[in-house]
Amino acid sequence: MSAQYGSFVTNEPGVGQLEGDYVLVLNGPNLNLLGTREPSVYGRTTLAEIAAELATVALSADPPLRIEHVQSNHEGHLVDTIQTLGPGSAGIIINPGALTHYSIALRDALAAVGISTIEVHLSNIHAREEFRHHSVIAPVVLGQIAGLGPDGYRLALQHLIASRLSDGGNR
Ligand code: DQA
Secondary structure (H helix, E strand, O other): OOOEEEEEOOOOOOOOOOOOOEEEEEEOOOHHHOOOOOHHHHOOOOHHHHHHHHHHHHHOOOOOOEEEEEEOOOHHHHHHHHHHHOOOOOOEEEEOHHHHHOOHHHHHHHHHHOOOEEEEEOOOHHHOOHHHOOOOOHHHOOEEEEOOOOHHHHHHHHHHHHHHHHHOOOO
16 A cells, blocks of 8 residues: 545634644555554554544644644655645644664654644553663654553643643644
C-alpha cells in the first residue's frame, strides 16, 4: 500500500477556516497496517479508527479543531508534510514508526518548524528490542507517550488542546 492521506475535516460551518485550527497527526511506515499488523504488539484498532476518535475529540474542543491526518511509508513525504502543514497547525502528533530510531531528516524538519509536537508510540519502545529504545525524535519534541496503545494519541491531543487554551498555542 502506498501513502495514505486522510483529512478528517468536519463540515461544521466555521470549522476549518483559520490558521491554527487543526492539529497535524502524522503516522509513519507500516502504521497503515494497524489492525492486522502484529496484533499482540500493536492491538486490533485500525488507523482509521484512531483518526476518527481524534477527529471527534478535536471537534468537541472549544473552539473546535480539525485533524489533518497523513500516513506515509516514505520519509520524504513526511518531511514535506511537516514543512507544508506544520507551520499553520496548533500542534503536531507524530508516530514516526521505525523512523523514530534513525531519521535525522524527520527530527530536523520538526526542529525547523518549531511547532509543539508530541511523539506517540503504541507499544512501550523502552521495553522492547534494544534498537527501539533510542528515539532521535525525542530531543526535539515536547514529550513522548509510549505503551498506552491508541490512548496515547488521544492523550496527546488533549494535552495540545489544553495548552492551546492556556497559552494561545504554545507556538
Ligand atoms: C512504533 C514502535 C516502532 O519501534 C515501530 O517501528 C513502529 C511502531 C509504535 O507505535 O509502537 O512501527 O512506533
